[in-house]
Amino acid sequence: MTFSSDNLIGGERVPGAGAPWRAVEAATGSALEPAFASATAEQAERACALAAEAFDTYRETPLQARADFLDAIARNILDLGDDLVTRCMAETGLPRPRIEGERGRTVGQLRMFAEVVRRGAFLGLRVDPAQPERKPLPRPDLRLRRIAVGPVLVFGASNFPLAFSVAGGDTASALAAGCPVIVKAHPAHPGTSALVGGAIQRAVAECGLPAGVFALLFEEGIAIGQRLAADPRVAAIGFTGSRRGGTALMQIAATRATPIPVYAEMSSINPVVLMPAALQARGAEIGKAFVASLTLGSGQFCTNPGLVLAVDGPGLDAFLAAASEALPNVAAATMLTPGIHKAYCEGVAALESNPAVERVAQGQEGTGQQGQPVLFATTGAAFRADHRLGEEVFGAASLVVRCADTNELRAVLEGLEGQLTAALHMDPSDHVETRGLLPVLERKVGRILVNGFGTGVEVGHAMVHGGPFPATSDGRTTSVGSLAIDRFLRPVSYQDMPEALLPEALTDANPAQLPRSVDGA
Numbered sequence: 001m002t003f004s005s006d007n008l009i010g011g012e013r014v015p016g017a018g019a020p021w022r023a024v025e026a027a028t029g030s031a032l033e034p035a036f037a038s039a040t041a042e043q044a045e046r047a048c049a050l051a052a053e054a055f056d057t058y059r060e061t062p063l064q065a066r067a068d069f070l071d072a073i074a075r076n077i078l079d080l081g082d083d084l085v086t087r088c089m090a091e092t093g094l095p096r097p098r099i100e101g102e103r104g105r106t107v108g109q110l111r112m113f114a115e116v117v118r119r120g121a122f123l124g125l126r127v128d129p130a131q132p133e134r135k136p137l138p139r140p141d142l143r144l145r146r147i148a149v150g151p152v153l154v155f156g157a158s159n160f161p162l163a164f165s166v167a168g169g170d171t172a173s174a175l176a177a178g179c180p181v182i183v184k185a186h187p188a189h190p191g192t193s194a195l196v197g198g199a200i201q202r203a204v205a206e207c208g209l210p211a212g213v214f215a216l217l218f219e220e221g222i223a224i225g226q227r228l229a230a231d232p233r234v235a236a237i238g239f240t241g242s243r244r245g246g247t248a249l250m251q252i253a254a255t256r257a258t259p260i261p262v263y264a265e266m267s268s269i270n271p272v273v274l275m276p277a278a279l280q281a282r283g284a285e286i287g288k289a290f291v292a293s294l295t296l297g298s299g300q301f302c303t304n305p306g307l308v309l310a311v312d313g314p315g316l317d318a319f320l321a322a323a324s325e326a327l328p329n330v331a332a333a334t335m336l337t338p339g340i341h342k343a344y345c346e347g348v349a350a351l352e353s354n355p356a357v358e359r360v361a362q363g364q365e366g367t368g369q370q371g372q373p374v375l376f377a378t379t380g381a382a383f384r385a386d387h388r389l390g391e392e393v394f395g396a397a398s399l400v401v402r403c404a405d406t407n408e409l410r411a412v413l414e415g416l417e418g419q420l421t422a423a424l425h426m427d428p429s430d431h432v433e434t435r436g437l438l439p440v441l442e443r444k445v446g447r448i449l450v451n452g453f454g455t456g457v458e459v460g461h462a463m464v465h466g467g468p469f470p471a472t473s474d475g476r477t478t479s480v481g482s483l484a485i486d487r488f489l490r491p492v493s494y495q496d497m498p499e500a501l502l503p504e505a506l507t508d509a510n511p512a513q514l515p516r517s518v519d520g521a
């Protein structure tokens with residue numbers, strides 16, 4: 001399979017400059033062709049200029065045309081066929097079913113946003129007709145719509161090379177909102193990024209859109225990403241990755257002459273709360289299911305269950321026994337990058353050396369860049385006394401906290417940082433006790449789920465994949481599901497604007513019959 005390793009800017013392929021670098025085959029560590037060269041400062045500047053130039057045209061494209069564009073991207077990604085799957089497997093070490101499933105999710109996500117665009121409800125149209133006779137003062141005519149915020153900078157994630165990367169949720173929701181997108185490809189999967197970027201670039205041309213609607217820049221390092229984040233033409237940033245990277249971008253965005261929002265998804269340990277009746281009835285069954293979720297994708301999910309909380313007793317013992325039986329059967333799996341593998345090994349070593357922590361079980365030993373799954377346990381008191389025990393170890397490691405009673409369990413929850421998810425395992429007789437925990441969980445997490453695990457986010461209209469800091473930089477929103485479009489929209493109100501100058505959707509005729517509220521109804 002051959003493909004261009006050039007940056008994609010303004011409908012053209014533009015070779016980068018500087019020392020060439022190559023993708024690494026995750027399983028073997030060997031270099032993969034072709035060589036990539038990082039984008040230059042001038043190329044970043046050009047991508048921003050073209051995005052700004054395209055903005056006013058793109059945001060006013062008819063909704064049907066914008067939806068067709070999203071559908072065209074989906075089609076072009078599928079047309080890449082097995083070339084995309086095999087390259088992605090090589091670069092990430094993730095198995096075929098996972099990559100094929102993720103491709104389906106990516107394409108489905110684009111099509112969902114196409115449908116959202118066609119329906120038009122995202123525009124949030126509101127009309128308050130004038131009341132010239134109102135006393136003591138007449139009321140003006142007010143009409144509101146939401147417009148796109150401007151060019152959006154997206155950082156592809158290492159752990160979801162398709163669904164959270166070049167054509168992932170951030171890109172799909174920004175394009176749906178009417179924002180041009182500049183992607184900084186993750187250097188862990190540049191070939192995958194090049195293939196998907198080509199699919200988007202072709203869709204831009206096929207749909208007759210301005211070429212600045214999409215750009216893809218490669219970089220091994222952070223200088224170009226930081227330059228793009230600081231560019232005055234960039235209006236918002238989408239990011240999935242480390243807390244360090246996310247907070248660095250938040251800092252850049254907040255200290256620009258014109259600060260902009262950063263939607264960064266960062267670290268989360270996703271508490272799993274095992275309620276007493278559920279534990280007593282099926283502790284062993286939950287233990288087995290937990291191991292499956294913990295080790296999925298070598299644990300490289302931000303929704304990975306990194307913390308388990310329960311009141312100590314025979315039910316928890318049964319859970320631990322089942323998990324300890326299942327875990328040694330799990331093979332070590334290749335991790336995404338040497339850096340992520342190293343960080344995982346260091347995180348595990350820190351837990352191993354903590355005197356308040358015991359290792360309960362581990363999976364099979366790995367070689368090279370493979371991560372060995374591991375399960376630890378500690379007490380509620382120890383967990384509350386040492387904040388390091390609440391830090392994310394990205395990979396298949398988890399910590400069980402034996403709580404003395406429900407009060408201690410609640411105190412542990414109260415002490416947690418913001419999280420993407422919390423999973424409750426409970427039976428009907430646990431309802432009263434669980435009700436008492438819900439206000440705490442609502443304050444701490446973006447999604448509360450019952451009798452399951454958070455890995456494998458459903459892409460839908462009622463999904464929240466977000467949460468208070470540090471799970472994300474802005475807990476008021478989501479990066480998965482149709483609500484993600486709200487991040488890239490801003491309301492504009494038109495007061496006493498002549499009908500001839502109003503956006504079509506706000507005219508009395510409303511020719512496309514888009515949904516809108518009148519006087520709040």
Ligand SMILES: NC(=O)C1=CN([C@@H]2O[C@H](COP(=O)(O)OP(=O)(O)OC[C@H]3O[C@@H](n4cnc5c(N)ncnc54)[C@H](OP(=O)(O)O)[C@@H]3O)[C@@H](O)[C@H]2O)C=CC1
Nearest residue numbers: 158186220221222225241242245248266267302340343394
């Ligand atoms: N919560 C989550 O969803 C995820 C968390 N992680 C965590 O992140 C760790 C590293 O994984 P990785 O995916 O490489 O995440 P990083 O945050 O290190 O990198 C993500 C992207 O952001 C860029 N970047 C990183 N730091 C900066 C910065 N200071 N300024 C500008 N750009 C920056 C990277 O560039 P470049 O690589 O070129 O330097 C890369 O393109 C993992 O071990 C894990 O702990 C990772 C994936 C998902």
Ligand SMILES: O=C(O)CCC(=O)C(=O)O
Nearest residue numbers: 300301302303455456457
């Ligand atoms: O669990 C999922 O499906 C999504 C996880 C995720 O968003 C991530 O790991 O970055």
